[in-house]
Amino acid sequence: MTDSKELQAREKQEVAAPAEHTKPGLLFTPAVDIFETESQITLLADMPGVASKNLNIDLRDDTLTLTGDIDPFEGPDEKDILIEYEVGKYFRQFTLSEVIDQEKIEANLSDGVLRLTLPKVEKAKPRKIAINAA
């Protein structure tokens, strides 16, 4: 990874809610890295401001849903002077093609980054097939 380049300001990506929300508020899609090794799929998601108690990870029917709620961090008597980013919930959904071992899923949230490890089920792991010479 090139660490030396300058970081560019990017606007947060707003998304439409998948279902109607009863609570008003903005919904953003977190930036993610997803990579796969032979034994597992790892997902990293930037979700600044989400505490672990407000993070919800749901996996059913091959659909992985990440939802992160934000506790308001502004005091009630604070007035805005300069607003460059908006604050809201995070939401993102993925369809997983591999069979995931639900029991062994691990999630770790630190410094606003979620690291989700999804181990593949044994039978989905590639197996080297030896060819027997006749």
Next chain:
Amino acid sequence: MLIRRIFNNPALYRNPFNELEQMRRRMDMLAGNLFGGVPQQAVASGVYPALNVTENKDTYYIRAELPGLKQEDLDIQATGKSISISGQKKIAPEDDNAKYHRREREAGKFSRIIDVADNIDTEKVEARLADGILTITIPKAETAKPRQITIQ
């Protein structure tokens, strides 16, 4: 020709629907003011990180979303009239055999300076990093605080 002139003259030819539209907009504004309305639209500066600055009676707050940053990756300097925030966002290399499906998170250096209107007491500036949110607290100078004036 005459007809064209009449219809092109905005004073003579008024669209009644236009007026209705204007009225509707005014009503929306009124309702927005009464019930809180839509939140203020964010204005991007084009410099990383995006900052939100708020104030209350005694303090200014500068907040930035910096997911994945550790305390040691950040350098915050306060001078009399400005605060500079610089640092480096690192993404640790993963397994060499990893095959990527998505790579949206970015690593890199950044530095930003923000001017603070009043002279600030650099000794009292505090910074906190929690859940990827940086909060810089700047106590207002005595002269910048609103003062209650009693009527005699």
